[in-house]
Amino acid sequence: DSDSPGTRATAADPQRQQQARHAAQHGASAAQLSRGQGASAPAMVSTSFVPLRHGTQTIGVAEIVLDQSASAVTTAQSFRRAALLAGLAMALCIAAAATLVRQRARQEQRLHTRASFLAEHDVLTGALNHSHFSRRLEQACRHSNGRRNSNGDSQSVSALAQRMLARLAEPHDLPGLSEAVHISACVGAALHGVDGTDAGSLLHNAELALLRAKSNGRSGWSFYDASLDRRLQERRALAHDLSQALSQGWLRLHFQPLYGDAGHTLTGYEALARWPHPSRGFVPPAEFIPVAEDNGQIEALGRWVLDAACHEAASWPAPLSVAVNLSAAQFRRGDAIVGEVAAALAASGLAPQRLELEITESLLINHTQQVLATLQALRGLGVRIAMDDFGTGYSSLAYLWRFPFDKLKIDRALTQGLGSDARVDAVVRSIVTLAHSLSIKVNAEGVETAAQRDALCQHGCDELQGYLLGRPMPADRLVHRENEVVVVLETA
Ligand code: C2E
Ligand code: CA
Ligand code: CA
Numbered sequence: 001d002s003d004s005p006g007t008r009a010t011a012a013d014p015q016r017q018q019q020a021r022h023a024a025q026h027g028a029s030a031a032q033l034s035r036g037q038g039a040s041a042p043a044m045v046s047t048s049f050v051p052l053r054h055g056t057q058t059i060g061v062a063e064i065v066l067d068q069s070a071s072a073v074t075t076a077q078s079f080r081r082a083a084l085l086a087g088l089a090m091a092l093c094i095a096a097a098a099t100l101v102r103q104r105a106r107q108e109q110r111l112h113t114r115a116s117f118l119a120e121h122d123v124l125t126g127a128l129n130h131s132h133f134s135r136r137l138e139q140a141c142r143h144s145n146g147r148r149n150s151n152g153d154s155q156s157v158s159a160l161a162q163r164m165l166a167r168l169a170e171p172h173d174l175p176g177l178s179e180a181v182h183i184s185a186c187v188g189a190a191l192h193g194v195d196g197t198d199a200g201s202l203l204h205n206a207e208l209a210l211l212r213a214k215s216n217g218r219s220g221w222s223f224y225d226a227s228l229d230r231r232l233q234e235r236r237a238l239a240h241d242l243s244q245a246l247s248q249g250w251l252r253l254h255f256q257p258l259y260g261d262a263g264h265t266l267t268g269y270e271a272l273a274r275w276p277h278p279s280r281g282f283v284p285p286a287e288f289i290p291v292a293e294d295n296g297q298i299e300a301l302g303r304w305v306l307d308a309a310c311h312e313a314a315s316w317p318a319p320l321s322v323a324v325n326l327s328a329a330q331f332r333r334g335d336a337i338v339g340e341v342a343a344a345l346a347a348s349g350l351a352p353q354r355l356e357l358e359i360t361e362s363l364l365i366n367h368t369q370q371v372l373a374t375l376q377a378l379r380g381l382g383v384r385i386a387m388d389d390f391g392t393g394y395s396s397l398a399y400l401w402r403f404p405f406d407k408l409k410i411d412r413a414l415t416q417g418l419g420s421d422a423r424v425d426a427v428v429r430s431i432v433t434l435a436h437s438l439s440i441k442v443n444a445e446g447v448e449t450a451a452q453r454d455a456l457c458q459h460g461c462d463e464l465q466g467y468l469l470g471r472p473m474p475a476d477r478l479v480h481r482e483n484e485v486v487v488v489l490e491t492a
Pocket of ligand 1: 256271272273284285286289305325326327388389412445446447448465466467468472
């Protein structure tokens, strides 16, 4: 045994004796860490028993005791630091996991909210969609039934409508556009308890009010009014029937003769659309043309008129011409009308100079440049362009010098004023002089009396048209001969 800096092995320390014996018997050293014992011993020691050999014989066991206090402190500190770091890392992991779970829950909630929003709202405008609006309206009706509205509500509804329109009328800045966008809107309103008590009739009546608001102008609002809206309902029914008439080929053309040479020489005919309705009788074009214009049917109708008129005129002796009325709505699709006219001429084989297109001033009020270009292109086909109804609308002279019209048609309101008011005669004379100075021919419409015919010839009109000279007639009743002042009654 060797002395240690701390203690010696004694009988009272059987554990150490056993370790020493173990080292001596097995020739192996062993070390262990333990607290120092005794007042003068270091706080922490490592003890090892090393067998001492001489040859193959074990002659003793040395007990080596090393002071491990400093390293124990370092170890303890490192352990504490490591434990602290491990704790922190674990806390961070738990916090991160919790945040992730919370974020995912929030995202799911957002997706859910978005999905329910999309199910109930219009994607573009964010307003309630039709089906959800109807449900909410039904709920509101059930809730309000029994509590009838008062004037008070109509005032608040009109105030709301005006506020909405004012807000929408403000210029809107849109991303990617350098200029502010201006939009307009129309509002149609029906009052619960006054114009209906269930969602269906309220919606229907509000839509009728909306149609009326729209027909009144670009922006405005309107309440349902049973008497006024009945007229709109009729227009809807007419539009429905017109679609059927167009698809079934029920429309017809009548032709009214045009006479030159002081009303003697037949120059051609104006094609006028006729609609023999199965229950309403003949619907006048003044009624169904505006309906067709409002409902987008004018394009199909216009194409049909062009084709049918050119086809008919191709069978007349040359140089008799046909005049076809074009609605301003037919110019909405840019110069598509040019292709349609060319197609009608090609299909019928009619020479372009035998086709005359009648337009009204209303066409030139908007989009003048584009319309003038389209008119030039039409004229480029070789057809003639006439200004219809001159003297009733704006009669702006600017239109006359900005486009080389071939003909100007004096409206029948002026014709009918001749003889009774000297100023009308002066106006007609001036129109004729002005037109002739611009190399434009003049037609006078609505000639019903010999006195009107004579006055118009005296004022220098080139062409006459009216019941006195001939009514519009179906193609099979046309007699292509010089005028003998024969009045033919228009028949169904
Ligand atoms: P509009 O182009 O001014 O056609 C002349 C209208 O005056 C025709 O009415 C004709 O029947 C009528 N009229 C002719 N002579 C006399 C007369 O001596 N006295 C009276 N009181 N009336 C006379 P209609 O056929 O009822 O056509 C009315 C309007 O409907 C036409 O006026 C034209 O603007 C439009 N329209 C007719 N057919 C078509 C068409 O195919 N396309 C387009 N876009 N409009 C058409
Ligand atoms: Ca006309
Ligand atoms: Ca006319």
